[in-house]
Amino acid sequence: MALARRLLLRASRSVWLADQLRRRAFFRRAVRRFMPGEEIDAALGAAAELARTGIGTVLTQLGEQVTTPAAAAAVRNHYLGLLAQIRERRLSAQLSVKLTHLGLDVDRETCSRDVGTLAARAAEAGSFLWIDMEESRYVDAALELFQRARAKQDNIGLCLQAYLRRTPVDLDRLVPLAPAIRLVKGAYAEPPSVAFPRKRDVDSSYFTLAARLLEHAARGRAHPVFGTHDLRLVGRIRQRASALGVARGAYEFHMLYGIKAAEQRALADDGCAVRVLISYGSAWFPWYMRRLAERPANVWFVVRNLF
Numbered sequence: 001m002a003l004a005r006r007l008l009l010r011a012s013r014s015v016w017l018a019d020q021l022r023r024r025a026f027f028r029r030a031v032r033r034f035m036p037g038e039e040i041d042a043a044l045g046a047a048a049e050l051a052r053t054g055i056g057t058v059l060t061q062l063g064e065q066v067t068t069p070a071a072a073a074a075v076r077n078h079y080l081g082l083l084a085q086i087r088e089r090r091l092s093a094q095l096s097v098k099l100t101h102l103g104l105d106v107d108r109e110t111c112s113r114d115v116g117t118l119a120a121r122a123a124e125a126g127s128f129l130w131i132d133m134e135e136s137r138y139v140d141a142a143l144e145l146f147q148r149a150r151a152k153q154d155n156i157g158l159c160l161q162a163y164l165r166r167t168p169v170d171l172d173r174l175v176p177l178a179p180a181i182r183l184v185k186g187a188y189a190e191p192p193s194v195a196f197p198r199k200r201d202v203d204s205s206y207f208t209l210a211a212r213l214l215e216h217a218a219r220g221r222a223h224p225v226f227g228t229h230d231l232r233l234v235g236r237i238r239q240r241a242s243a244l245g246v247a248r249g250a251y252e253f254h255m256l257y258g259i260k261a262a263e264q265r266a267l268a269d270d271g272c273a274v275r276v277l278i279s280y281g282s283a284w285f286p287w288y289m290r291r292l293a294e295r296p297a298n299v300w301f302v303v304r305n306l307f
Contacts, residue, residue, distance in 0.1 A: 033258045034256060034257060034258045034259070034279070035257060035258070035278070035279050035280055036257065036278065036280070037280060038280055038281055038282050039280065040061075040078075040082065040085075040280060042280060043059055043278045043279075043280040044059075044085060044086075044089065044091070044093075046257065046278050047059065047091050047093045047278060048089065048091060050276055051091055051092050051093075053265060053268070054268050054269075055264060055265070055268050055274050055275065055276055056092040056093065056094070056273075056274070056275040056276075057091070057092070057093045057094070057275055057276050057277070057278050058093070058094045058095070058096050058130060058254060058275050058276070058277045058278070059082065059086075059093055059094070059095055059096070059278050059280070060095065060096040060097065060098075060132070060277065060278070060279050060280075061075070061078060061079070061082075061101070061279075061280060061281045062279050062280065062281035062282075062283045063075065063098070063101045063281060063283040064098045064100045064101050064134060064283075065100040065101075065105060066100065066101060066102075066103055066105075066106065067105070067106065068106065069103065069106055069107060069110070071103070071106075072101075072102055072103025072106050072107070072110070072111065072114070073103075075097075075101050075102055075103070076102060076114045076117070076118065079095060079097065079118055080117075080118070080121055082095065083095065083118070083121050083122055083124075083125045083127060084125070086125050086127055087124070087125035087126070087127075093127065094122075094127050094128040094129070094130060094275070095118065095122060095127065095128070095129050095130065096129075096130040096131075096132050096159075096277065097115075097118065097129065097130070097131060097132060098132045098134055099111060099115070099131060099132075099134070099138065099141065099142055099145060100134060100138065102114050102115065104138065104141060104145075108141065108145075111145065112145045112148055112149070115129070115131065115145055115148075115149050115156075116148070116149050116152060116153070119149050119152075119153040119155060119156045120152075120153060122155055122156075123153060123155045127155070128155045128156070128157065128180075129149075129153075129155060129156045129157070130156075130157045130158070130159060130180075130182060131145065131146050131149075131156070131157070131158045131159065132159050133158070133159040133160065133161050133184075134188070135188045135190070136164055136166075136188070136190055136194050136195065139164070139166065139170065142158065143158070143170060143173065143174070146158040146174075146179075147174075147177065150177050150179065156180070157179065157180030157181060157182055157223070157225065158174070158179060158180070158181060158182070159181075159182045159183075159184060159227070160181055160182070160183055160184075160209070161184055161185065161186035161195075162183060162184065162185050162186060162202055162205045162206035162209055163185055163186035163190070163195040163196050163202040163205065164186060164190070164194060164195050165193075165194060165195065165196065166194075167205070167209060168208075168209065168212075171209060171212065171213070175216055175221055175222065178220070178221050178222060178223075179222060179223070180222075180223040180225065181213060181222060181223070181224055181225065182225040182226075182227050182254060183206065183209055183210060183213065183224065183225065183226055183227060183228075184227040184228070185202050185203075185206055185228065186202065203230070203233065206228070206233065207233060207236060207237070210224065210226060210233075210237050210240070211240050213251075214237070214240055214241050214244050214246050214251065215244060217241075217244075217246050217250050217251055218244045218245055218246050223250065223251070223252075224251045224252075225251065225252045225253070225254055225275075226251065226252070226253050226254070227253075227254040227255070227277075228253070228255075229255055229256070229259050229260050229263075231260070231263060234253060234267070237251075238272070248271050248272055248273065249273055251273070252272075252273040252274065252275060253267055253272055253273070253274050253275075254274075254275045254276070254277055255274070255275075255276055255277070256276070256277050256279075257276050257277060257278045257279070264276060
């Protein structure tokens with residue numbers, strides 16, 4: 001792992017740094033590159049605008065590791081309200097939630113029930129619920145809660161991280177469910193014993209897992225979603241899907257708001273299923289620092305605003 005990436009990931013955990021930088025106008029301007037605004041109306045407005053171009057969206061309120069039942073309940077109720085607005089506006093929008101934001105560390109059983117509630121309400125709204133993945137210490141819990149919810153609802157998917165050494169085994173464990181899997185590279189600080197430290201190894205793992213997902217998709221045993229902005233990797237995935245006879249609508253590409261918008265539109269225009277992940281909320285500092293760690297070139301964007 002490069003020094004810059006390690007420093008950015010360490011900074012993402014600093015409460016003091018978060019408090020200092022969130023007050024700086026230049027830093028808030030830099031964050032706007034990746035999110036349309038902190039308020040839910042800004043996220044819904046961006047979703048509606050993308051829908052007019054034929055691109056769907058995935059909405060997520062930023063936040064994680066709540067510590068009280070009241071905070072977890074507030075997050076659940078917020079998402080229930082969001083689903084009502086998605087239904088009312090007839091948006092092609094899905095949800096992505098972090099389990100610790102829904103109170104996993106507070107009460108696992110309540111968190112599990114809330115996941116089921118959100119999946120059921122999403123089905124009523126014609127939407128879909130994604131369980132996002134967090135640090136490796138939460139993977140087992142995420143798998144368990146996903147399997148519980150998937151037994152009752154089929155409109156729920158799970159994120160897997162290619163940089164974790166355990167992910168191939170986790171994928172094998174989930175395949176019997178014919179799951180929807182969103183594959184990402186991974187954005188948390190993990191020891192080398194847990195996650196591949198070198199980018200080339202992560203890239204290799206990503207494509208290997210992507211190929212396996214496409215093979216399962218060709219047999220109707222998975223719905224793969226590829227969360228990446230690596231256009232070379234996107235091209236390889238499309239070639240592999242074509243070789244396996246996987247229809248374009250049988251897999252998707254998810255990309256972040258504000259990154260490679262022209263390429264997102266080009267993929268959609270070429271018949272690929274594309275969704276844009278729109279994040280919003282005030283708890284953006286750790287999320288933004290992880291985005292910088294993924295794309296160190298973005299640090300210069302911040303520096304230029306500073307000087």
